[in-house]
Amino acid sequence: MTDDTRLIAADWGTTTLRAYRIAADGQVAERSTLPLGILKVPGGNFESVYAEMFGPWQTGDAAVPVIAAGMIGSRQGWLEVPYLTPPSGVAEFASVLGHVRTRDGRTMAIVPGVAMVGEDGVPDVIRGEETQVVGAHIRDRGASGLVVVPGTHSKWILAEGGRVTWFATFMTGEAFAVLSEHSILGRLMRGDQPDTGAFRRGVDHGRSDDPRSAGLLHKLFSVRTLGLFDTVPGEALRSYLSGLLIGAEISEASRAIAARLGTMPNTLTVIGGAALARAYGSALGHAGFAVKDDGEDAMVSGLIAIAEAAGMMPTS
């Protein structure tokens, strides 16, 4: 069954490991997901996860090449692969892959992340998203060059021809999690059914640049007062907070990108898992942007492209 395997591609992040078996035709033949992200690997024994996950796909005579992207290449991962700097794209990533070797001689290539120092002197980093950008641009060369990857730490990335030229990180997802779980804002929340009206109200308030609305630290308190005064029901407060934070992120990112480019593009591509990408698409659409949704497969497309550029997939 696996004799036609040309490549094993892995999205190895903080909490989840997603693996893809790529067949001779370049398509995904099988996929598998385990909750074995780098912080979940028992005893840091990456080799045993490697054997469990990729072993069943390595039964043929020839060694099947394996390539991974994501936090597996970070300091807490299997091997720290140094960051590249912008502009970096498929050729640069392919030329400086990190390599680990298991005790029984199997190997895995790891895509480097990208680090830059912002115009304000503060560093920023991506690891995994650079591969998603490569994939998104291969699949849609007409994209505007602005890519949003929502997540615990949301990334806005400018790219040209598949090369990352600038990016910025926003702690939106993590702020939502800790504020709704651990702050007073969660006390009035009931249930987690999405409420589109409350979400959009949050987006509007989060995006508002009216100086009388102060800024995010003040706006957050509206989750409490709108709940206290029954203006937003408890069932809708979670959606309101989510919209408020995503709206603030859109405003912040637009400001930074307009400062860099002189204008803010009104078309962008959202990459990511279904529910979160839909929420961002909804917020960005409500804010007037034309949004392309690139789904979850940008990562595997990027991994295949980098493996090809690195000569890991000789045409047989």
Add this chain to the structure above:
Amino acid sequence: MTDDTRLIAADWGTTTLRAYRIAADGQVAERSTLPLGILKVPGGNFESVYAEMFGPWQTGDAAVPVIAAGMIGSRQGWLEVPYLTPPSGVAEFASVLGHVRTRDGRTMAIVPGVAMVGEDGVPDVIRGEETQVVGAHIRDRGASGLVVVPGTHSKWILAEGGRVTWFATFMTGEAFAVLSEHSILGRLMRGDQPDTGAFRRGVDHGRSDDPRSAGLLHKLFSVRTLGLFDTVPGEALRSYLSGLLIGAEISEASRAIAARLGTMPNTLTVIGGAALARAYGSALGHAGFAVKDDGEDAMVSGLIAIAEAAGMMPTS
């Protein structure tokens, strides 16, 4: 010993109950603190806390009046006392005090909070801080009228002649707590010794209005990257985050107040507990403001003034 007691004044908040015995000369004769804020009262039995805390000071023949301010007057407190609206000061507070009566006939007056709907249509509330503002203005009539009360939810309050005319809440303290305890930002932090240099660097970055720095959701990630790249040592990251959030609050509040007044005052009064008030004083001073520190006794001064205005302390 307590025959000379003219008033018992209480600052009854969410986590702490502070009580003061006021002698015939109008001075604080004794003070007592218990960790029995409204969310810590066993079974919501406020009467037993009342007896424990105030009973020993009520041994004379005449009933000693008791007045309290803070969250004890909220929906989760002993009695929900309706909010007043701005402008409100000592006369207004004294005329609409709430009153609870214990089963053995003793009473306690509760100062109302203040609610307003901001120019952006979003409500905001204070409860307890209105009494601190009254106290601060009685003690220093020359104050500029801008009062900052740092805390879990920091309050910036404009007042004239002891009357509250405008205020705004900032979730700075709670954001610091949940981000340092529950987010990835806490992972690189080591120890909690204050670091003045890192704190000031945080204040500067938090206040920065440079569009290339985006905004708070992006700036927060600098706590991670400056730590990762060893630019700010782990021992100083807690101070850096604290400065970053307080700096952002100063920037947000200044923006809102300038929009309201047409200009931002450069003198203000900070009220509150020692360590937090010092941190705010340091940040505000670094940001160029002239800061008066009104210490912890603004609350008791305000309670005495309101009790006097309400006729609770007839001159004997």
